[in-house]
Structures are given as structure tokens and as C-alpha cells.
Amino acid sequence: MFLRVGRLGHMSAQPLDTSEHRSGALLDHLARRMRLRSESVLAPLGLRPRHLVALTVLRAGGGTGQQALATILEMDSTNIVGLLNDLEAKQLIERRRSPEDRRRHVVELTEDGAKRLSEAECALAGAEDEVLGALGPDERETLYELLSRASAGTAVNCTETICAGDDSL
């Protein structure tokens, strides 16, 4: 008996969670292993793991202001500036002033950025093979799809929060 109310079921009326399978620690563990390998692979491309995260988020939901980006990446906005400076210097992203609100910088992936991101993803195949070696191709795709949806969900949630300003955060 599960009524899918909002996207955020804060009610948490789950009576018994069979066994508490929290993914947090595993996520942390695998992310670390992946990140360590990524650094060396990405270095020749002039990128660092965090750049890749930013590019990935931008590809998924581009055209966001920097503050929204800070919310999504959950980083301090002052540090976003440096991150975007790096990427803009390499012409992987563009900052354009929003026509509606000229204070705002709308950040978007350039073609070069999308290309570089793809290259990086290709280059990371080996790293992923090492870390996700226990999973077959289909399982990796499933994993990707789940992570992707979760990530996109947070983005939606963040922009909603910004637009609607409903949350008590």
C-alpha cells in the first residue's frame, strides 16, 4: 500500500525496512576508489575529478546560474567561482549574462566542453573496469542509470527549492 505522493515522501511511514541497506558508505568507498584512479587518468586532459563532476552536472541540466550550481554541487559559491574559472579558461563552459536578470551568469557547456567530457569518459574506462570489475556491462548500465536519476532528482529538487522557495532549509 504505497501512495506515491510528492517526490519527497517525508512521511517515512515505512514500518520495517527489512534490513537497513544504506548505500552511503559504499557510495563513499567506491567514489574514493574511483576518484583516486581518475586523477591520474584525467591529468593529461587538464581536468580533475571535480571538474568532471561539474561538467557532468552541467550536461545533465545546463543553463543554471552559479548559485543554483552551488546548491546542486553542495559547494560554497565562492569556490564555484574558481571551479568555473578553470573550466572557462579552457573554454569548456560559457558564462553568459541572463537577459532576464543581468546579475546572473548562466553557465552552459560549450561544444568543446561536451567533447572533452566525452573524451574523459572514454579515458576513464580502465579506471571503471578496476573499480566496478565485479559488475557486468548490463549491471554497470543499470548502476549508471540509477545514479543518473538520483543526481537529476537532486537538481530538480534544488531548482524547485530556488524557484518555489518552499523548503524550510
Add this chain to the structure above:
Amino acid sequence: MFLRVGRLGHMSAQPLDTSEHRSGALLDHLARRMRLRSESVLAPLGLRPRHLVALTVLRAGGGTGQQALATILEMDSTNIVGLLNDLEAKQLIERRRSPEDRRRHVVELTEDGAKRLSEAECALAGAEDEVLGALGPDERETLYELLSRASAGTAVNCTETICAGDDSL
């Protein structure tokens, strides 16, 4: 452009794999979001995210020496010491000398440790709801199962490496 001669038979007729679906960046992104929330939730329990990672790994494949643990967690062994000191001071783990090789400290979860880990996982339900809100219960379980297998795979791989005597590391 890119000839895919990968190790795994990706010979499917998909014209182009749209783009290489690398989970690394998403893993990083979600792990960060989860970790930030975890810290405040875990603080009352006297734990930090990294402790949880260690406990989780130990629960999955206990009875390992510290060096093996360092390999699995991909941390410097000197820093493992401090981590385990924390956990041992709280009686969440035990260091016992191995009977076969008395130099070795075999690290294992205590009952208290297992209990505390469960408590922590319960306490993290809210954090996970926020981060994985876009996924339903089944999907979260799938995610957990995939991450779990991937993590266990690395452990196996690491111990294999140790036992078999690696070359050219």
C-alpha cells in the same frame, strides 16, 4: 572516431553508445551529498563518515589485517592506525594478534560495532531520502546490491593480489 576494441565484448549493434556512460562523476557527486548529510547525523553517535566506511567494509569481509584494510580502503596504512584507534577506543572493533603470524593484527567488528553500525544506518534513513529521493525502494535496493557487489569485488581483488604476490605494482 573511436574504435571500441574494449576488453568486454561490446559488439552490440548499438550504433554509438550514445556516450560512454561512466559512473565516476555521478558516484562522486552523490557520495559528496550523502557525506555532507551524514556528518551531522552521525556526530551524535560519535562517528564520522569514514568510520562508517571502515565498519561497513569490516562487516562485509572481516578478519583482515590492517595492511589489507589499507589496500581495500586505498588509504595510507599509517592513517589506518588512527582510524582503527578511534574505533577501538569506542570498542566497535577489536585488534587481535593473529595466531599464525603474531605480527599481524586481525581486525574484526565487535558486537557493539555491528550494533552501532546498524544504528547509524537507521539514523541515515533521512539523509538517504534526501539524496536518493528520486529512486523508489526497489531501485534503492538494486543500487545497494550493485554497490555492495562492486565493493566486495574490490576486496576480493585486493586479497588476491596480496596472496598471489603482485608483480610490477
Add this chain to the structure above:
DNA sequence: AGGATCGTCTGTGCATCACCAACTATTTAT
């Protein structure tokens, strides 16, 4: 005009972490 907001820049302080060096206890090889 006044106040709030977005982005930018600078700096400061704290935590993390890899690395080095030295030491003990123990095993293994000669």
C-alpha cells in the same frame, strides 16, 4: 534612494591525507 541579490576576489583557518623517518615485535632466510 535603500536594501537585497548575484557574482567576484582575497584571505584565513581547519581538516584531510600522503609521505617520510624511526622504532618495536615478529617472521623468514641464510
Add this chain to the structure above:
DNA sequence: ATAAATAGTTGGTGATGCACAGACGATCCT
């Protein structure tokens, strides 16, 4: 038995990541 290698421990150092604060210009809102 002696020497060398290994597991763990301790302490220190330096680079890095990151949150936070302060100040500024530009812009929006009222």
C-alpha cells in the same frame, strides 16, 4: 644465530580541499 624483511605504531611535514568571512561592483526590487 644473525640478518633481512614485514606488520604495526608514532610523530612530523607539506600540499590540498574547503568553509567561512569581508569587501566590492553590478543589478534588481520597492
